[in-house]
Amino acid sequence: MKPSWTLLELIREASAYLAKKGVSSPRLDTELLMACVLGCSRVELYLRFDQPLTKEELDRFRELLRRRARREPLAYILGAKEFWSLSLRVNPSVLIPRPETETLVEVALEELKEAVRKESLPISALELGTGSGAIVIALARELGASVSWWATDISREALEVARWNARELGVQGWIRFLEGDMWEALEPGQGRFRLVISNPPYVPTALIQQLEPEIRCYEPALALDGGHDGLALIRRIIEQAPCRLVPGGMLVMEVGEAQSELLDEILGKDSRWGKWGWRQDLGGRSRALWAVTREV
Ligand SMILES: C[S@@+](CC[C@H](N)C(=O)[O-])C[C@H]1O[C@@H](n2cnc3c(N)ncnc32)[C@H](O)[C@@H]1O
The missing domain is CATH 1.10.8 (Helicase, Ruva Protein; domain 3)
Known part of the structure; x- marks a missing residue:
């Protein structure tokens, strides 16, 4: 040059x-x-x-x-990534938010808007594994204080980024960020949620080495690695969510491309779930699961 x-x-x-x-x-x-x-x-x-x-x-x-x-990801070099038309700070301690994850936000937004309109009880929502805060911040920007927002991550560094983004985007007062392993981050006596949302790590460990260098060499393994079949955290979420949701509450979760059939089977065997279905992502794949607990 x-x-x-x-x-x-x-x-x-x-x-x-x-x-x-x-x-x-x-x-x-x-x-x-x-x-x-x-x-x-x-x-x-x-x-x-x-x-x-x-x-x-x-x-x-x-x-x-x-x-x-x-092959360092462009978003890490620029220090920012757009999600839901918001500019979020990102660094190598957080997953770079993906456009397909906006599908989760759409599903959650429809459910929560309806709940805010129809239900008289206070409404709370939880994000498990918030990373940069993309999902919970996008939702809080849309619905503000009409919902009590909670967000957890096992990574302290990721939570620092999420808090920074929440502050920059003017929603820090509405979201409680908690550090810990999945549900264990919640305080004892925590009430039940109207909605739980998560984009958990779901890549089978052995497949990580086959991903593009931008992902396998730079994005945090903690955000990608879903154990031998990719379902380690997904199983923990499905198993415990019914005890953490109000009756008729909704779980919204992103899963891997090839995981929907197996999850249909797992949900079908658990009588605590009343109904569930899939929302296609931008590429037409069943990536966003929604599942509603039985009304008692
Ligand atoms: C796929 S990333 C999703 C980040 C963000 N929600 C998004 O959609 O861009 C998964 C997140 O889960 C967090 N995580 C991994 N294992 C966890 C655990 N056992 N408990 C809580 N969070 C966990 C990771 O640190 C990471 O931030």
């Missing part, structure tokens, strides 16, 4: 370099890295295509490009 090169020349060269390194969206990533270096939007880059960079800008761009070429 020559210092005299224009922005457009740099972007072309850098995208070809990232493509050679196996990055799946090289041009987009290059432009986002360049926009980060120049402190402008991607669209504004187009107005500056014929300009060169200063030496400092070029050095900084080279450094970010090298990181991306090593």
Whole structure:
């Protein structure tokens, strides 16, 4: 890369370099890295295509490009990821929120909106394994203090990120963040929830090594590893949720692509669940489970 090169020349060269390194969206990533270096939007880059960079800008761009070429996720390099139209801070202690997880938010939102409208009792909702806080923050932004929000994670570092995001997005006063192993994070005497939501780790341990380098080398194993069949945490959630939900309360959970049939079987054998079903994600896969406990 020559210092005299224009922005457009740099972007072309850098995208070809990232493509050679196996990055799946090289041009987009290059432009986002360049926009980060120049402190402008991607669209504004187009107005500056014929300009060169200063030496400092070029050095900084080279450094970010090298990181991306090593397959570090773009979101960790930029320190942010958009979810539910919110900009969330992310770092390697949290999973990068995925667009398909927005399906969980949609299902939960429909259920909670209806509950807020119809039910007279106070309503509370819990997220297990909140990571960056993406899910609970998106919900709290939509429904505010009409619901009491709880969110847990076993990772203290992840909770720090979630608290930071909640503060930045103006919902910190509404969410109680608790540290601990699944349900054990809850305080003794904690009441039952109207809704429990979770995107737990669900990748079978042996498959982690087959994932893209962005995931297997950089995202926290704690957020991915679901044990030998991927269902270790999912089973714990399904097993205990009926004791933590009010009668008629809903569990909303993301699961792996190949896990829905087995979960239909597990739920079918547990008489505490009244009904359940699946919401397709953006790619048409059954990834969001909803299950309602029996009314007594
Ligand atoms: C797949 S990530 C989901 C993060 C976030 N909710 C999202 O959807 O982007 C799973 C999260 O569960 C947390 N976790 C893993 N094991 C846990 C456990 N035993 N108890 C509580 N949280 C756990 C991880 O630290 C991680 O933040």
